[in-house]
Amino acid sequence: MNLEPLYNKKNPWPQRNAQQVLFILDTRNSLEQEVLRGWIQHHASADNQAFDAPQVSINLKDERTGFDSGQLVMSLALPADTLVVPLRMVWTPSEEGAVTLGRLRHLVTGDPRKPSARRGRKILEEAPDRVHLLVGKPDTVDNLRHRFENNNTVSSSSSQEAFANFVARQASVVLDMAERQLKGGRYKMPRHVASTLMASAGFNAAVQELADAQDRPKEELMKEAAEYMKEMVSTPSSFWLDVYARFNTFCLGLGYEEDIVYDRQAVEKLREVVRNNPAMLLWTHKTYLDGMVVPKVMWDNDFPMPHMFGGANMNFPGLGYLLHRAGAIFIKRSFQDNELYKLTLRHYVGYLMEKRFPMNWAFEGTRSRMGKLMPPRYGLLKYVLEACHTTQAENIHIIPISINYDIIRDVEEYATEQTGRGKGAESLKWFIGYVRSLARPMGKVYMDIGEPVVLPQAPDPEDKLALSKIAFEVAVEANHVTPLTxxxxxxxxxxxxxxxxxxxxxxxxxxxxxxxxxxxxxxxxxxxxxxxxxxxxxxxxxxxxxxxxxxxxxxxxxxxxxxxxxxxxxxxxxxxxVIHFFVNKAIIELALVRASEETGASALELFWQEVDHLRDLFKFEFFYAPSEEFHRQIREEMSRYGDDWEESLGQGAAGFGKLLQNMTPLVAHVTLLTYAEAYSVVASLLARKEGYESLELNDCVSEALTYGRQAYLQRRISSESSIGKQLFKNGYQMLQSRGLTEGGTDSLKEERRELARELRELLRRIEVIRAIGVANRGAGN
Missing domain, CATH: 1.10.10.10 (Winged helix-like DNA-binding domain superfamily/Winged helix DNA-binding domain)
Structure with a gap:
């Protein structure tokens, strides 16, 4: 092999020739070691180096076991100004091979970027352009030792070995940075996370504090934390990232058009945000495929793969293995009482945020069974913000992402679930069946990126109000960027x-x-x-x-x-x-019907009373702007129907008719009927009980499912879409917020009946709007 052309492309020696040098060679086999040593020697001879620099070979990419750092321990006993220079040999695939990266057959034939020694010699002879020699950013032993001592806690007996492991990890980091210049940003991934955390001073201090509080030995807690890290810490690699990208493309391509609809400028803006700030990408959740959409768009745009939180229910054999190696962080379903688990998770997340590895998850926590945005779950957001608070992160960017589809395969399943039937447990067999069911035309996928919610600093972990406000802002922006399809x-x-x-x-x-x-x-x-x-x-x-x-x-x-x-x-x-876009207009239409029953100044007062009443009635269904901003939105919408709309309200039915001429399309019946009917079911159910009887959530939902079915058969409600577990749960929350679910005095029965009458009256006004809409369509023809 003639390696001189390869060697001449770059000199591994630092420019300061008089300084002592220690080379760390990242090698997997004898060939890579031979080539890197030859590279060093070639330039040592050319530059007449006066000494033979020590060289240590370590496989820095193998995270399955600890480093074999024995040689490095001895070599680091050099003068403080010794420069440590990491070297690596990188193999890139041929143009044809690049197209097939990530195929499972490479598990057998081998990743073309990691050839065996025999195959590597053949590549060097036939395609030397596929071979690249990299130099990581050098640093002195003195600088490395200071960084190590400032950030790590170790006993004196193991300090030399711990320092050697630290140097090896730093060499891996700077070589990865150099390699990304060659391979692309999508391969940015954290390395040796567990060992870094276990050695960090911050984590050790936190574990010691917990050990003192629980009166347990720190060593015992550290051993337990190491087991937690094996479960939760993701171990991504280039090969499995390629496999995951191909897998996502395959699954989405079974039923959807190849190109996801998104704004490329918004993605580039997102890239800048993530590069310069701690960031979270919070997406709306409608189907199991959501978790594939963001990674696919990121991958297609050479974006660092965001780490994704996943429930332990998805960590089953096969899929769990793949996801864990592609950036997924599987966490326990419940760990409220496990302080060590929470501490470990917090420090892991803090490390990722500090190193600018973006996090992403479904901030609703579960798939929306009704299409509209569900209330956000605070759990993960709380832990991530706690981690940011611990690390004193600044300018935290929370980016809402709305994911939508023309057709969703899961919707029939959701409709069945809402009738009270449970869903099956996730498993490999279930997942294979699910993927097979995607093979039918379902249109397009849409991904829309909202404006970030920016936090100068993370709120205090005990500030629950701040957390709810942040989640609310994210939800509002996610709704705002959801497109009409x-x-x-x-x-x-x-x-x-x-x-x-x-x-x-x-x-x-x-x-x-x-x-x-x-x-x-x-x-x-x-x-x-x-x-x-x-x-x-x-x-x-x-x-x-x-x-x-x-x-x-x-x-x-x-x-x-x-x-x-x-x-x-x-x-x-x-x-x-898309119903959230029309809620304000629906409220206006119903408030106008109510106000039309009065004349003069009282009509305007009644209008605003009804606006606020309806906003409160459906507060468990929709996200509204704060009261002052909400009123401004209502006034702005009303002004579109006439500058003198307040005077028109005072004219009673005549003014109502005048306003309606400019209000096409009417939407109250198509926007709020489902929710009003569902609420009328639970209210009627409660009104049948005596004042001393209480109503529990599970009983309410169970009884409402059967009572709602009866109401539908009697056509007291118009559609089976008004019968559903989630609707009745929200209806129960509405009853509870009015203090009607807990048994009390006999007068409570009348209050319950009054609410049932109120909802029947609301349904009457919705029917008025529907009738006007039908009449207007007929008039138009």
């Missing part, structure tokens, strides 16, 4: 007309009205929303028909579209993904 608007139109079917012209008229309203208010619309949908009704709508979400009847003189009653729960899911 064709399925969401079609289902909104057809559910609003149900049980009536609509002609194609009527559907197009509705879509144009909804789009026009949204555009005039700056509501986000999908970047690739096809405005010529009137000419392409067979495209995505055809998929919805094939999925039995929409019914198409073409045997009459006109083609009509509708949603059958049994499909309302499924169709409601897609409508609910």
């Amino acid at each position: 064709f399925p969401s608007l079609v289902t909104m139109s057809l559910l609003g007309a149900a049980p009536k079917a609509l002609t194609e012209a009527e559907v197009v008229e509705d879509l144009n009205a909804l789009l026009g309203w949204a555009e005039s208010r700056g509501v986000r619309i999908s970047h690739d929303f096809d405005r010529s949908f009137a000419d392409q009704m067979e495209g995505l709508l055809g998929i919805m028909i094939d999925e039995n979400i929409v019914t198409r009847y073409d045997e009459g003189p006109e083609i009509v579209y509708g949603i059958s009653l049994e499909q309302h729960p499924v169709a409601s899911y897609y409508r609910n993904t």
